[in-house]
Amino acid sequence: MTPRADPAPTGVAVGLENFGWHYPGRQDPSLTGISTTIAPGERVLLLGPSGAGKSTLLQALAGVEQDPDGQSGSGRVTVDGVDPRDARGVVGFMHQDPETQVILSRVGDDVAFGLENLAVPREQIWPRVRQALDRVDLQLPLEHPTTALSGGQKQRLALAGVMAMRPRLLLLDEPTASVDHDGARQLCAAVAGAVRADGITMVVVEHRVALWEPVVERVIVLDDHGRVAFDGPTRQTLHDARELLQEQGTWVPGWVPTTRPPARTGAGPAGPETSPRDHAGAPDPAGSTPGAGEVLLSARGLAVSRVQPPRRAIARRRRRALRAWRHGEPLPEAGPDAQLRPVAAGIDLDVRAGRALAVTGVNGAGKSTLALTLAGLLVPAEGSVRAAEALAAGAAPDPSLWDGGELVSRVGTVFQHPEHQFLRPTVREELEFGPRQLRRRAGRSSARTRGGTPSEADDAARVADLLRRLRLADLADANPFTLSGGQKRRLSVATVLAAAPRVLILDEPTFGQDARTWRELVDLLVAELDRGTAVVAVTHDRDLIAALEAEELRLGT
Amino acid sequence: MSTTTAPTMFGPRSGLLARANPVVKLLGALLITLVIVLSADPVTNGVALAGQLVLLAGVGLGPWRLLTRLWPVVLAALVSGWGTAMLSDAGGPVLLHLGWITITTGSLGAGAAIALRGLAIALPGITVLLTTDPTDLADGLAQTLGLPARFVLAALAAMRLVEVMITEWSVLAAARRARGAGGGRGPWGVLVEFGGQAFTLLVQSLRRATRLAMTMEARGFGAGPRTWARTPHYGRVDVLVGVAVVAIAAGALAVSLALGTHRFIWQ
Numbered sequence: 001m002t003p004r005a006d007p008a009p010t011g012v013a014v015g016l017e018n019f020g021w022h023y024p025g026r027q028d029p030s031l032t033g034i035s036t037t038i039a040p041g042e043r044v045l046l047l048g049p050s051g052a053g054k055s056t057l058l059q060a061l062a063g064v065e066q067d068p069d070g071q072s073g074s075g076r077v078t079v080d081g082v083d084p085r086d087a088r089g090v091v092g093f094m095h096q097d098p099e100t101q102v103i104l105s106r107v108g109d110d111v112a113f114g115l116e117n118l119a120v121p122r123e124q125i126w127p128r129v130r131q132a133l134d135r136v137d138l139q140l141p142l143e144h145p146t147t148a149l150s151g152g153q154k155q156r157l158a159l160a161g162v163m164a165m166r167p168r169l170l171l172l173d174e175p176t177a178s179v180d181h182d183g184a185r186q187l188c189a190a191v192a193g194a195v196r197a198d199g200i201t202m203v204v205v206e207h208r209v210a211l212w213e214p215v216v217e218r219v220i221v222l223d224d225h226g227r228v229a230f231d232g233p234t235r236q237t238l239h240d241a242r243e244l245l246q247e248q249g250t251w252v253p254g255w256v257p258t259t260r261p262p263a264r265t266g267a268g269p270a271g272p273e274t275s276p277r278d279h280a281g282a283p284d285p286a287g288s289t290p291g292a293g294e295v296l297l298s299a300r301g302l303a304v305s306r307v308q309p310p311r312r313a314i315a316r317r318r319r320r321a322l323r324a325w326r327h328g329e330p331l332p333e334a335g336p337d338a339q340l341r342p343v344a345a346g347i348d349l350d351v352r353a354g355r356a357l358a359v360t361g362v363n364g365a366g367k368s369t370l371a372l373t374l375a376g377l378l379v380p381a382e383g384s385v386r387a388a389e390a391l392a393a394g395a396a397p398d399p400s401l402w403d404g405g406e407l408v409s410r411v412g413t414v415f416q417h418p419e420h421q422f423l424r425p426t427v428r429e430e431l432e433f434g435p436r437q438l439r440r441r442a443g444r445s446s447a448r449t450r451g452g453t454p455s456e457a458d459d460a461a462r463v464a465d466l467l468r469r470l471r472l473a474d475l476a477d478a479n480p481f482t483l484s485g486g487q488k489r490r491l492s493v494a495t496v497l498a499a500a501p502r503v504l505i506l507d508e509p510t511f512g513q514d515a516r517t518w519r520e521l522v523d524l525l526v527a528e529l530d531r532g533t534a535v536v537a538v539t540h541d542r543d544l545i546a547a548l549e550a551e552e553l554r555l556g557t
Numbered sequence: 558m559s560t561t562t563a564p565t566m567f568g569p570r571s572g573l574l575a576r577a578n579p580v581v582k583l584l585g586a587l588l589i590t591l592v593i594v595l596s597a598d599p600v601t602n603g604v605a606l607a608g609q610l611v612l613l614a615g616v617g618l619g620p621w622r623l624l625t626r627l628w629p630v631v632l633a634a635l636v637s638g639w640g641t642a643m644l645s646d647a648g649g650p651v652l653l654h655l656g657w658i659t660i661t662t663g664s665l666g667a668g669a670a671i672a673l674r675g676l677a678i679a680l681p682g683i684t685v686l687l688t689t690d691p692t693d694l695a696d697g698l699a700q701t702l703g704l705p706a707r708f709v710l711a712a713l714a715a716m717r718l719v720e721v722m723i724t725e726w727s728v729l730a731a732a733r734r735a736r737g738a739g740g741g742r743g744p745w746g747v748l749v750e751f752g753g754q755a756f757t758l759l760v761q762s763l764r765r766a767t768r769l770a771m772t773m774e775a776r777g778f779g780a781g782p783r784t785w786a787r788t789p790h791y792g793r794v795d796v797l798v799g800v801a802v803v804a805i806a807a808g809a810l811a812v813s814l815a816l817g818t819h820r821f822i823w824q
Contacts, residue, residue, distance in 0.1 A: 091775070105690070112786035118777050122785065158772075372731060408736065415728070417732075419761065434736065496736070
């Protein structure tokens with residue numbers, strides 16, 4: 001650590017007088033009558049249900065809230081006795097999205113950005129930049145490209161950028177929500193060190209309470225109406241407010257919502273033998289509801305890579321493989337290709353009906369890449385992915401050879417960011433999309449689908465059922481993009497389930513979700529397991545693995 | 558699907574030109590472009606193009622490497638040249654007669670001139686992009702040329718988002734294919750799918766832009782005087798590049814004037 005050149009700054013007092021916030025067009029205000037003071041150097045954890053206006057409160061304290069016509073806010077906010085918008089450089093603010101906290105393309109420049117804006121003389125800038133990077137334990141060359149950083153590193157870089165400005169009030173809006181467990185711990189340690197050393201006042205919004213419990217000394221809990229429900233010393237308040245917090249979906253320490261365990265019916269791992277290349281359309285002897293434990297998808301000697309061959313090469317390979325398959329010849333395996341730079345190699349796995357498989361491992365171990373490869377969305381760099389006849393149901397036994405329509409009825413993939421998968425203007429249409437796609441295909445060709453062609457009435461019933469189970473019925477006509485984070489997550493899983501795939505692949509499904517959404521997701525996945533769907537989840541979440549009784553495949557070491 | 562590596566948009570930046578100051582390169586590119594834009598004759602354009610190629614070869618960007626990176630531009634130049642040759646009414650002996658298409662020596666000359674001109678105009682700007690780090694360019698624009706810092710830095714921050722968007726586009730394509738999108742056949746289906754994907758990207762970009770603006774504001778951007786952490790550096794390389802650029806511009810003009818072929822666009 002470099003010795004500090006200047007005397008340490010001290011925290012400021014924060015005052016809220018009857019502060020309220022009412023977004024125009026909303027029925028209820030998000031914040032009502034908040035009056036409190038935060039002493040200099042005090043460290044506060046702000047809790048409350050999602051949508052309770054926690055972020056709004058932080059943005060108001062930071063002086064960056066969006067209130068163009070001055071109609072939304074009421075009451076008074078002061079930082080060090082003045083309006084936060086006039087307290088330039090006093091307040092440091094961080095939000096949860098790593099991608100938009102990085103401003104410039106080189107690490108050093110990015111940290112220096114705030115100092116330049118504060119008109120710090122040039123000769124002081126670079127020492128302060130290095131010191132700030134040291135502080136957050138980000139030992140990288142100043143010219144290191146910011147695009148090459150992981151999400152957790154980006155958040156620590158943002159923290160360095162904020163800390164270099166020597167704020168006297170630090171505001172953190174779910175800083176670890178998009179960061180994995182280790183990244184979150186490192187960030188938290190960096191914050192704790194910086195804040196304690198300088199005696200900075202801090203307000204953090206987070207629903208992972210256990211992470212911040214040792215750092216903060218006071219907890220404020222908001223209720224559903226945006227009023228202060230509890231306010232007091234950390235341990236006492238967490239104890240008193242425990243029931244309310246659990247109801248709100250806050251992850252209070254030492255608690256996991258109770259969920260129903262999967263039924264695990266069926267014969268266990270030794271399922272009936274299937275002949276992988278029996279493409280001639282011989283009906284599956286097990287019928288349309290094969291036993292749990294049967295292998296649906298398997299990988300042998302698989303190496304996966306984000307780097308894909310050129311699109312035309314893939315198309316050529318696809319045509320050749322499909323021709324071979326139609327002539328009853330074995331499908332070619334992907335040979336080793338040094339140009340593709342696999343992130344993970346030598347993977348053998350079986351995906352079984354009614355069973356969950358958890359793919360774990362450190363960042364960059366290739367978990368998501370493996371998931372996309374199993375889902376047929378990336379081609380293997382080496383080795384093979386094979387679908388058993390029970391899954392392929394008349395299509396070629398390699399998922400990467402399936403077209404979009406063949407894919408949705410067989411393998412459903414839920415991406416990490418729900419918005420990436422929204423296709424339609426309303427929630428209902430979003431759910432109807434998959435089934436309609438299948439019906440259109442069935443109408444076009446006489447392709448065999450599982451259990452025959454589903455009728456329109458069946459689809460409608462399934463959509464209605466999903467809407468009800470996911471508590472989205474009231475929002476059936478809402479635009480998916482306007483939903484809350486938890487609702488978007490539930491919808492993205494539901495849209496994939498609507499096509500009734502036999503294999504469900506999810507990338508970090510519980511990431512950044514509150515306990516309420518978590519429980520709903522687990523219930524949904526357990527119900528799918530009981531129906532005989534195979535579930536593959538890329539996850540860091542130990543509780544999820546336990547709740548699904550998943551087998552674990554750990555990538556990297 | 559969370560950690561993805563963004564592509565480096567303009568390829569690797571190394572070599573002599575990469576070390577030259579962006580402002581010198583930008584002004585040089587403007588000078589050459591200006592000369593070519595104002596001159597309509599093939600001699601000026603040809604000499605300017607040849608000069609640029611020699612300069613680029615001298616700093617390690619040989620014709621072959623240029624072609625592999627810039628082939629779309631070359632293709633565009635050839636297409637526009639061919640179009641001109643077909644449509645030009647310039648006379649001369651007929652070389653080719655295909656239905657309504659008549660190519661004469663005159664029209665072929667006009668076409669060649671257009672193709673040359675297109676290439677010669679495009680090359681300087683693209684070279685600057687290929688060899689310049691956006692941050693350095695912004696530093697130069699704001700500190701040396703005195704452009705408003707607010708404007709330059711906002712553009713710079715937006716530039717970084719473009720790289721993020723390029724990455725996101727491919728993730729989006731996979732995410733939508735997983736839902737069975739893009740099943741529509743024919744050009745109409747492709748167009749619909751492209752529109753949908755573009756719309757999602759637009760929504761994401763607007764959100765990003767709002768959040769980025771918030772980040773920048775919270776870091777004190779936008780009000781009051783500011784200092785600069787980096788000083789634009791000017792050295793011997795810049796003198797060399799400057800001299801070479803002036804030589805190209807002046808040389809092209811001198812040659813065509815000496816040959817008596819020079820013609821302004823309004824002549």
